[in-house]
Amino acid sequence: MWGNLKTDYTINQKGQAILELATFGSVLLFCLALLIHFGMQMNYQQNAQMQAFRKGQRLAYYKQGPSSLASLSVLKDKPAIDPRDRWGFADRVTVGGSATIAWSNTLNGLFVNDISETPDDRDMSRTYIEVNKKTDADRAQVTDGRGLADSEINDNLDKNRVGTQAKGVFTTAGWERVPDIQGYSSIGVYLEDSKHEYGTREYYPLEINPQDIKVFEDPSDPQQKSAAYQFAGLRRTLSSAVLIRNADELNKFRNGESRPVSIIAVKGDKGNECDKDNYCGKLTEILIIKLQLGEIDSYYVDVRPWDKDKSLSTKQGLLLGSEKKLEHGSGTKMTVTGTAEGISTKTESAATQEVIHNIRLNNGKVVAIPVKFKPVETYNYEVR
Amino acid sequence: MNKNAQATLEFTLVFVITLLFVLLTVNLFVWFNHCMVRRQVAYEETRSMRDSSQVGKTDFFQPPKLNVFAPGGYSDKQ
Numbered sequence: 483m484w485g486n487l488k489t490d491y492t493i494n495q496k497g498q499a500i501l502e503l504a505t506f507g508s509v510l511l512f513c514l515a516l517l518i519h520f521g522m523q524m525n526y527q528q529n530a531q532m533q534a535f536r537k538g539q540r541l542a543y544y545k546q547g548p549s550s551l552a553s554l555s556v557l558k559d560k561p562a563i564d565p566r567d568r569w570g571f572a573d574r575v576t577v578g579g580s581a582t583i584a585w586s587n588t589l590n591g592l593f594v595n596d597i598s599e600t601p602d603d604r605d606m607s608r609t610y611i612e613v614n615k616k617t618d619a620d621r622a623q624v625t626d627g628r629g630l631a632d633s634e635i636n637d638n639l640d641k642n643r644v645g646t647q648a649k650g651v652f653t654t655a656g657w658e659r660v661p662d663i664q665g666y667s668s669i670g671v672y673l674e675d676s677k678h679e680y681g682t683r684e685y686y687p688l689e690i691n692p693q694d695i696k697v698f699e700d701p702s703d704p705q706q707k708s709a710a711y712q713f714a715g716l717r718r719t720l721s722s723a724v725l726i727r728n729a730d731e732l733n734k735f736r737n738g739e740s741r742p743v744s745i746i747a748v749k750g751d752k753g754n755e756c757d758k759d760n761y762c763g764k765l766t767e768i769l770i771i772k773l774q775l776g777e778i779d780s781y782y783v784d785v786r787p788w789d790k791d792k793s794l795s796t797k798q799g800l801l802l803g804s805e806k807k808l809e810h811g812s813g814t815k816m817t818v819t820g821t822a823e824g825i826s827t828k829t830e831s832a833a834t835q836e837v838i839h840n841i842r843l844n845n846g847k848v849v850a851i852p853v854k855f856k857p858v859e860t861y862n863y864e865v866r
Numbered sequence: 867m868n869k870n871a872q873a874t875l876e877f878t879l880v881f882v883i884t885l886l887f888v889l890l891t892v893n894l895f896v897w898f899n900h901c902m903v904r905r906q907v908a909y910e911e912t913r914s915m916r917d918s919s920q921v922g923k924t925d926f927f928q929p930p931k932l933n934v935f936a937p938g939g940y941s942d943k944q
Contacts, residue, residue: 497876499873499879499880500880503883514891517891518894521898522898525898525902525929528906532905532909533924536922536926537922537924539921540922541922
């Protein structure tokens with residue numbers, strides 16, 4: 483009545499593995515398609531964000547003037563595999579990025595009210611390197627006499643941190659006073675062509691007689707003075723210039739090979755005795771930014787693993803690898819307290835650990851930032 | 867028909883196919899990672915702070931041609 487069960491069962495085993503492959507294979511393909519979709523979208527998104535920043539940078543750079551601001555958003559609909567799509571139809575996924583770019587010749591500069599004052603490091607642009615970050619509320623600012631803040635001493639966020647005196651603040655630029663501007667043969671200015679929004683950079687060099695550069699004060703703030711020259715019927719502010727002394731420097735400037743200096747403060751030959759038209763005389767002295775005088779460049783980068791084989795003499799910034807030291811101190815002790823209710827134990831350790839991170843400055847000197855930690859764990863047990 | 871070792875034979879076939887599938891998938895995702903990492907490196911190395919001629923440079927990276935049969939997902943090393 484029931485037949486030969488063994489035989490019937492054997493017949494149904496044909497092609498079992500292939501059948502399962504077909505069934506589960508489709509599920510596998512579905513999962514694979516989802517993962518590919520994710521991977522492709524990540525790549526497209528990263529590319530879109532980078533493209534948005536670079537295009538915004540180009541927009542900001544090619545505008546005429548000492549500083550400019552540009553915002554750009556980029557949206558792209560890229561085809562990406564999606565297993566939920568119908569056969570033969572590649573749906574599109576939207577990726578995008580946006581960027582706001584501020585371009586200025588004086589971002590690395592410092593703010594001074596008067597050319598006669600001596601800037602100190604508190605006015606300088608600085609790079610902060612945070613090691614074992616803490617909250618702002620817990621930070622205690624300690625100056626080292628130069629106006630630069632040392633790292634925090636009191637630490638409520640990490641109770642086990644003893645504190646560090648390491649300096650994690652470095653200047654990114656210095657300044658220099660340039661007197662006797664009238665002694666230069668000419669002052670060079672590179673004017674960008676504002677008609678070009680995309681594409682190659684178009685500029686032309688303009689030579690100005692130092693006698694034609696005038697200093698004016700700001701009527702609303704007489705301490706603020708700026709230098710200006712006339713060109714094409716407009717008064718233009720001199721914010722960056724090439725100082726030319728001889729024929730060689732002039733040729734270099736005309737070939738577009740000179741690098742302009744950024745001007746922070748100016749002084750006219752009338753000093754502060756400006757007339758009623760806010761005219762303070764011809765340009766005699768300027769303060770300029772000197773990037774080489776900074777302790778660390780503003781684009782310092784971490785030294786990457788694949789840089790190990792290359793010479794590190796030109797690399798600056800946070801160096802890979804930290805040194806660790808462990809001091810056991812008086813060791814570990816356990817206190818056992820026995821009462822009528824039970825026994826309790828308390829374990830305490832006097833060991834401290836010190837972690838030292840190294841930062842290389844642009845003069846090749848390596849600055850160590852040591853951070854000390856108290857022991858972390860105390861184990862308390864109670865048996866009642 | 868000799869049905870001896872039928873399951874073993876089919877298992878071997880499926881196992882080889884599955885391994886090939888996994889290997890090709892791994893190569894594909896290594897290629898994805900390679901693109902993302904190298905794109906980031908190329909992006910940072912073309913920063914305009916290092917070289918003013920790089921301002922607005924958008925063609926800083928070309929992904930290598932995908933080849934899932936090659937180790938790493940691509941045959942021309944970049």
